[in-house]
Amino acid sequence: MEIRERVAVVTGAASGIGRATAVALARAGARRVVLGDVDESGLAETARRVEEAGSQAPWVATDVSDPEALERLFDRAEADGGGLDILHNNAGLSGGTPTWPDISVDRIAKLVDVNLKGVLFGTRLALPRMARCGGGAIVNTASMAARTPLPPEAIYCATKVGVTMFTQSCAALGESHGVRVNCVCPGITETPMLQTTGAGGRGMADYLKPVYAALVPIEPGEIAAAVLALIEDDSQAGVVVELPNAARAAT
């Protein structure tokens, strides 16, 4: 799909990978990039950057675990009578500290709600809107934690495996609905999420420090480039793209 003049929605757009994708879509000529997140000040800053890159950037405070909020976000995308063409289901949270198995039941529920249900709801609700106007492209953000076990983040890993298997199970929607669903699995990426994994949601978790020290973190723009490549390549449906970290050179 050519991105020029298309209408896109990005969730988790207030920060990190979502912000990078939103700006990259604008640079690729999207007419409108509609931004959803729970963080309103971050959304306003992403909107400023998207507009600077040449696209309209309405934003809607959106909790992706709330289907009604997602419908309002998609309504905004269709507000000028155009269709919804592109969706990046990207909002997500890490489990953080306390780690598995000490993580609270409430936190487990939150991770499933945001990381997994957010993607399932987003895809379910965008699908008929995209199909109505000739099809579309959805890219989900999973993680390399869906491919390689990270025991302290067992719940996060489980939600991300859910996203990869869901994506693969959506392959046939390309034919039946004209909607291609794919996903990216980033390795450790230099975003604010890493600094929310410590106790009380502050700083980097102890379990992450040796992993981070051993690997070259990926820049959010590199993940955004992989997301745009999946949007543009009409041959891709139900595909899981791994974006692993390189090992740091020994010093």
Ligand SMILES: NC(=O)c1ccc[n+]([C@@H]2O[C@H](COP(=O)([O-])OP(=O)(O)OC[C@H]3O[C@@H](n4cnc5c(N)ncnc54)[C@H](O)[C@@H]3O)[C@@H](O)[C@H]2O)c1
């Ligand atoms: N940073 C990494 O190392 C890494 C690696 C692999 C996968 N990921 C995934 O990438 C995605 C983006 O994360 P990031 O690294 O850019 O982190 P980030 O913290 O910079 O961005 C995540 C965004 O999601 C938003 N969000 C959280 N809960 C939400 C909700 N209920 N509804 C809407 N928005 C919500 C946050 O406010 C934040 O703006 C996530 O799905 C994450 O799991 C990140």
